[in-house]
Amino acid sequence: MSVLARLLRQPFAVAGLALVLGFVALALAAPFLPLLDPNATEPANRLAAPGAAGHLLGTDQLGRDILARLIFGLRVSLAVGVAATLAAALVGGIIGLVAAFYGRWVDGALMRLVDVLMAFPYLLLALAVVAALGPGLTNAALAIAIVNVPFFARAVRGQALGIVRRDYVAAARLAGFSDLRILVSEVLPNVAPLLIVTAATTIGWMILETAGLSFLGLGAQPPQADLGSMLGDGRKVVAAAPHVAAAPGVVVFVLVVGLNLLGDGLRDALDPRMKGAETGVPQPATRVERGRAASGTLGHEASGALANSVLDVRALSTAFATPRGSFPAIRDVSFALRAGEALGIVGESGSGKSVTALSLARLAPTPPGTIVSGEVRIGGDDVLDLSLDALRRLRGDRIAYVFQDPLTTLNPLMRIDAQIVEAIRPGPGEGAKALRARARALMADVGLPDPGRIARAYPHELSGGQRQRVGVAMALANAPDVLIADEPTTALDATTQGRILELFARIRRERGAALIFVSHDVGVVAHLCDRIAVMYAGEIVEEGPARAVAERPLHPYAARLIACAPQLGQPDKPLAPIPGAPPAIDARPDGCAFAPRCDHAIDACRAGPIPLEDAGDDRRVRCIRWRELLGEAA
Amino acid sequence: MRSYALRRLALAVPVLFGVTVVVFLVIALVPGDPALAILGSYATPESVARLNAELGLDRSLPVRYLAWVGNALTGDLGRSYALDRPVLDEVLERLGPTLILAAAALGLSALFGLAAGVASAVRQNGWVDRAIGLALLLGVSTPSFFLGLLLVLWLSVGLGWFPTGGMGALFGGGGIADLLRHLVLPAVTLAVVATAILGRLTRAAMLDVLRQDFVRTARAKGVEEDWVISVHALKSALVAVVPVIGLQAGYVLGGAVYVETVFQWPGVGRMLVEAIGRRDILLVQGGVLAVAALYVAINVVTDLAQAALDPRIEV
Numbered sequence: 001m002s003v004l005a006r007l008l009r010q011p012f013a014v015a016g017l018a019l020v021l022g023f024v025a026l027a028l029a030a031p032f033l034p035l036l037d038p039n040a041t042e043p044a045n046r047l048a049a050p051g052a053a054g055h056l057l058g059t060d061q062l063g064r065d066i067l068a069r070l071i072f073g074l075r076v077s078l079a080v081g082v083a084a085t086l087a088a089a090l091v092g093g094i095i096g097l098v099a100a101f102y103g104r105w106v107d108g109a110l111m112r113l114v115d116v117l118m119a120f121p122y123l124l125l126a127l128a129v130v131a132a133l134g135p136g137l138t139n140a141a142l143a144i145a146i147v148n149v150p151f152f153a154r155a156v157r158g159q160a161l162g163i164v165r166r167d168y169v170a171a172a173r174l175a176g177f178s179d180l181r182i183l184v185s186e187v188l189p190n191v192a193p194l195l196i197v198t199a200a201t202t203i204g205w206m207i208l209e210t211a212g213l214s215f216l217g218l219g220a221q222p223p224q225a226d227l228g229s230m231l232g233d234g235r236k237v238v239a240a241a242p243h244v245a246a247a248p249g250v251v252v253f254v255l256v257v258g259l260n261l262l263g264d265g266l267r268d269a270l271d272p273r274m275k276g277a278e279t280g281v282p283q284p285a286t287r288v289e290r291g292r293a294a295s296g297t298l299g300h301e302a303s304g305a306l307a308n309s310v311l312d313v314r315a316l317s318t319a320f321a322t323p324r325g326s327f328p329a330i331r332d333v334s335f336a337l338r339a340g341e342a343l344g345i346v347g348e349s350g351s352g353k354s355v356t357a358l359s360l361a362r363l364a365p366t367p368p369g370t371i372v373s374g375e376v377r378i379g380g381d382d383v384l385d386l387s388l389d390a391l392r393r394l395r396g397d398r399i400a401y402v403f404q405d406p407l408t409t410l411n412p413l414m415r416i417d418a419q420i421v422e423a424i425r426p427g428p429g430e431g432a433k434a435l436r437a438r439a440r441a442l443m444a445d446v447g448l449p450d451p452g453r454i455a456r457a458y459p460h461e462l463s464g465g466q467r468q469r470v471g472v473a474m475a476l477a478n479a480p481d482v483l484i485a486d487e488p489t490t491a492l493d494a495t496t497q498g499r500i501l502e503l504f505a506r507i508r509r510e511r512g513a514a515l516i517f518v519s520h521d522v523g524v525v526a527h528l529c530d531r532i533a534v535m536y537a538g539e540i541v542e543e544g545p546a547r548a549v550a551e552r553p554l555h556p557y558a559a560r561l562i563a564c565a566p567q568l569g570q571p572d573k574p575l576a577p578i579p580g581a582p583p584a585i586d587a588r589p590d591g592c593a594f595a596p597r598c599d600h601a602i603d604a605c606r607a608g609p610i611p612l613e614d615a616g617d618d619r620r621v622r623c624i625r626w627r628e629l630l631g632e633a634a
Numbered sequence: 635m636r637s638y639a640l641r642r643l644a645l646a647v648p649v650l651f652g653v654t655v656v657v658f659l660v661i662a663l664v665p666g667d668p669a670l671a672i673l674g675s676y677a678t679p680e681s682v683a684r685l686n687a688e689l690g691l692d693r694s695l696p697v698r699y700l701a702w703v704g705n706a707l708t709g710d711l712g713r714s715y716a717l718d719r720p721v722l723d724e725v726l727e728r729l730g731p732t733l734i735l736a737a738a739a740l741g742l743s744a745l746f747g748l749a750a751g752v753a754s755a756v757r758q759n760g761w762v763d764r765a766i767g768l769a770l771l772l773g774v775s776t777p778s779f780f781l782g783l784l785l786v787l788w789l790s791v792g793l794g795w796f797p798t799g800g801m802g803a804l805f806g807g808g809g810i811a812d813l814l815r816h817l818v819l820p821a822v823t824l825a826v827v828a829t830a831i832l833g834r835l836t837r838a839a840m841l842d843v844l845r846q847d848f849v850r851t852a853r854a855k856g857v858e859e860d861w862v863i864s865v866h867a868l869k870s871a872l873v874a875v876v877p878v879i880g881l882q883a884g885y886v887l888g889g890a891v892y893v894e895t896v897f898q899w900p901g902v903g904r905m906l907v908e909a910i911g912r913r914d915i916l917l918v919q920g921g922v923l924a925v926a927a928l929y930v931a932i933n934v935v936t937d938l939a940q941a942a943l944d945p946r947i948e949v
């Protein structure tokens with residue numbers, strides 16, 4: 001999409017553009033409009049109110065027509081603002097380019113100069129310049145341009161630094177092109193958008209500040225008048241005739257609003273990075289909109305509903321909004337867990353295993369996620385029905401999480417014990433001291449050495465393994481019914497991984513909580529868990545007892561995944577990856593999602609959705625050929 | 635922390651040096667004979683010669699700079715001929731009111747800027763966010779000299795709620811209450827633009843933080859959402875925002891020039907405008923130097939505050 005199109009899609013920017021174009025047109029047309037002479041005094045008709053005969057906006061203290069003065073003043077203010085902006089952009093741009101291009105001491109010297117200019121409060125340096133050169137519109141504009149040079153220099157240098165290191169610039173240098181030619185033909189075009197954005201976002205300021213200097217009597221001198229000096233004149237009679245000051249004041253304000261609206265719009269249109277920062281932040285809980293999408297396309301799945309389950313997930317689907325519409329990230333996920341049981345969810349990245357884990361306590365990010373169907377029952381309550389407050393009470397109490405990278409998942413500004421205490425639900429009458437004691441006990445429980453020292457530490461002062469133990473301690477704080485570990489060892493080195501896995505194994509033995517362990521590593525999961533669910537393209541493709549699935553997978557994808565898994569104890573053995581890649585979320589086929597990569601695919605596989613079938617022995621599989629393939633293998 | 639403080643202070647030294655050079659060079663920019671410009675039309679040839687000798691205009695620029703900076707370090711910033719008193723005395727007398735005004739405005743802008751930014755970020759893309767966004771844009775576009783005029787006209791002249799100008803004598807019987815009555819309008823006027831800038835920055839910083847993993851961790855622990863926002867997210871956002879509050883001080887000290895003029899507040903800003911009108915260049919030099927040094931100091935303080943907030947800034 002072109003820059004202009006992106007600009008015109010933003011209503012605020014369009015409003016700004018319209019305002020600015022209107023003002024510019026008015027300023028350009030001023031000499032041709034049927035206006036009175038802005039400088040003709042009419043002593044008999046001083047301070048006439050707006051609407052007086054012949055004077056639409058009244059007259060000022062010398063009887064001059066305010067409307068005419070306003071339009072000519074606007075012309076002056078605009079011209080001065082544009083000139084100051086161009087001057088600042090030119091000088092600042094050159095400084096930035098030269099500093100980036102030559103680097104070393106040239107860069108050092110120029111940037112120190114810029115630092116010094118920025119060490120002055122914005123307007124004060126301008127005042128000093130005007131004081132030296134004497135009042136006057138040109139000097140005022142010059143002063144404002146000078147104080148804005150640093151903004152341009154810094155911005156341009158930052159961008160140009162990245163460009164001068166690129167190959168084509170080095171090639172141009174080797175080819176013997178002159179520095180000037182390289183700068184103008186290779187570097188300048190790349191910094192031009194930034195230069196335009198900086199100019200567009202600062203021109204409003206410059207007009208404002210130049211008007212301010214004129215208002216103080218340091219800019220335009222009579223008979224010359226800009227909006228600022230008109231405002232300054234009006235101030236002298238403001239009590240008797242407020243319209244004299246109000247007219248130029250309103251025009252300056254509206255003009256600058258227009259320029260800023262346009263500048264912000266241009267910035268968003270030209271700088272996709274800024275636009276990226278505008279995508280939504282996650283809300284406190286995943287949105288639930290059940291019954292909207294075509295849920296349960298397969299009718300009621302063979303769900304593993306259990307009589308005495310602590311967690312019962314049925315036909316859970318979470319959709320992600322993309323620029324091309326909403327697509328299911330996970331589809332009809334069903335499983336159940338008894339107390340003390342451990343389920344491992346495995347799959348490649350993008351298989352939906354994390355989205356599944358996060359959706360259980362509505363932690364999948366909204367935007368872009370929305371839970372569109374299913375139920376998540378914990379002890380009889382459907383989590384997806386709970387109010388935000390009830391959900392908050394459930395989280396960390398009955399269902400707790402351990403996340404992947406313990407460095408980013410702990411708050412870097414908070415001491416460890418404060419973060420653990422935060423996780424503990426205080427009993428009646430339990431004070432701060434008791435909570436801290438409980439936090440220490442938890443830390444000892446997860447094998448953190450020297451809890452006294454670590455309690456007072458910040459996350460960055462701990463090792464990766466220690467941080468992850470803190471994560472586990474927080475999750476265990478209230479003895480949850482369900483513990484969900486989302487790739488808890490992926491960010492750790494091999495030795496530490498082993499130790500954390502031992503910790504999880506011990507927790508399983510001692511605590512009796514149900515565990516969901518999400519991992520891309522089948523070996524780890526088979527070792528730790530009772531059951532395995534293999535996910536592919538947002539669906540469970542195989543589920544069953546861990547040992548049976550690991551030793552005799554029924555689904556072709558599960559078989560490939562297990563075949564290429566690293567052996568436990570040999571984590572460095574290179575993997576034989578599965579050829580091809582899983583389909584993107586918005587490009588999943590109608591039939592079996594694995595068909596494009598499956599060696600056994602036949603036409604029937606692509607015909608329509610494949611149900612998750614009961615395969616006996618407490619196993620389920622989503623493949624129409626599993627029986628045949630089992631026979632072949634035997 | 636201590637070594638960081640020392641290094642940050644050391645960084646300020648070359649900047650301060652540069653500031654003195656620039657301020658000194660201001661006088662070198664004066665077209666024609668500076669002594670004549672300073673003394674104005676009342677100058678006699680003798681007084682011009684005397685001032686020339688005093689300013690040492692017959693010596694080279696570096697020598698003059700060293701002499702000037704040496705004097706400045708001992709508190710001698712020269713003499714204001716128009717006021718017939720030492721520049722330092724005048725500047726010190728005017729600095730107090732400016733500090734009161736700037737501190738009030740900065741306090742207001744921090745309060746409302748942070749609140750607006752947080753409220754906006756939490757309801758990102760909702761109508762509250764859009765309304766605040768538009769209000770902040772109007773805020774940054776406001777000419778404070780015009781706003782001040784409107785407020786005086788409406789609340790002082792019209793409704794008589796506030797005095798039209800001046801500062802009120804803190805020690806002259808009026809007391810704190812009188813000072814506050816005089817302070818409200820100028821402080822609010824000065825705070826508007828700063829609030830708007832800070833609000834936009836806070837929103838961006840909060841949006842950044844709310845995306846981070848530890849916010850999800852806090853929610854997964856069942857921490858109250860208000861606590862997630864105010865303690866986890868806002869504190870992290872402050873690490874980015876606090877140094878900006880230091881930069882804000884620059885806008886506030888600059889904007890004070892207009893506001894002091896409109897409200898006849900007896901601060902450095904108004905002093906500078908009057909001094910420029912009289913071509914009292916030495917007074918301008920002294921005033922700009924003092925405020926710039928103050929500004930450098932404020933930025934050291936806010937950087938140290940940032941380090942105090944963030945345990946990772948260390949060593």
Ligand code: SF4
Pocket residue numbers: 555556557592593594595596598599600601602605610622623624625626
């Ligand atoms: S359904 Fe067909 S394509 Fe899909 S896994 Fe089974 S054999 Fe392969």
